[in-house]
């Protein structure tokens with residue numbers, strides 16, 4: 001399991017000024033804007049007290065002065081801020097060998113594998129934020145997640161002076177209601193295009209897997225986990241929510257055939273099967289079952305995952321994503337035979353034939369005796 005902590009200093013330049021002159025605490029401190037005279041030039045940092053007046057960085061100084069006449073305008077002291085930045089990063093470096101410096105006041109700390117030495121990542125995160133405050137008198141915010149993009153978004157939402165922790169498995173539920181513009185890399189132009197396509201929330205984006213893959217590395221995370229777990233998986237998102245068990249099972253069959261085909265191609269058998277369901281309200285669950293006898297056969301896989309589906313989809317509950325994965329893979333399926341050897345052999349012959357035909361004519365050509373495409 002990977003753990004990423006995104007640390008972002010709050011109103012960094014303004015906070016450094018306050019740290020150096022505690023009498024400024026609680027006041028509308030504005031750094032930049034033409035040597036502090038509030039004239040030309042832009043604001044580079046504004047304390048949260050100044051932000052209440054609508055002042056923000058990159059705003060012209062004269063505008064900031066108009067919005068907040070009582071603002072304390074200070075000149076930019078870049079070298080001083082760099083010195084503080086170095087001190088912040090020196091603290092971070094004590095917690096992980098892998099620290100990505102994203103800017104003068106922002107870092108991504110890879111806490112993967114630090115648990116044994118430092119304790120749970122959440123405890124480490126809390127300690128880091130407290131130490132930066134105690135030793136440097138600087139406020140910061142943190143986001144902790146198994147995914148780096150999620151960690152970044154969490155840190156932004158945690159501001160000021162907060163910490164948001166997204167437990168493993170809750171990433172998509174956390175993201176779904178957030179605006180797409182929260183995603184790093186989605187600039188104004190992309191944002192506009194997305195809005196034109198009806199994509200307002202990250203949930204809307206997740207419903208379009210190809211686009212989502214481009215802007216969120218959730219897929220990459222899943223893939224790397226699958227690699228570590230030695231599993232084979234496939235999932236699909238249906239743009240229109242699936243409302244009947246029949247429609248869900250049709251999708252399930254496609255996934256099962258893909259997973260089964262890949263298992264057989266790799267000559268592997270799975271001892272564990274997992275079904276992932278995302279309901280139309282974006283709640284996502286996974287249900288796994290360990291098999292008495294490992295399998296690579298579509299029909300056996302389908303039997304298990306469709307049972308899991310029926311157990312977890314209440315009548316009338318719509319589903320927008322289904323995923324099937326096979327794990328605990330092994331070379332042989334014969335250790336504890338569920339089917340007798342003869343039946344297994346005939347299964348094997350059947351699927352060999354099917355896979356050959358699929359290879360030759362495409363996946364759509366042939367399926368095993370499946371309940372799908374009854375009507376269509």
Ligand SMILES: [Mg+2]
Pocket residue numbers: 008009010011012105106
């Ligand atoms: Mg910052």
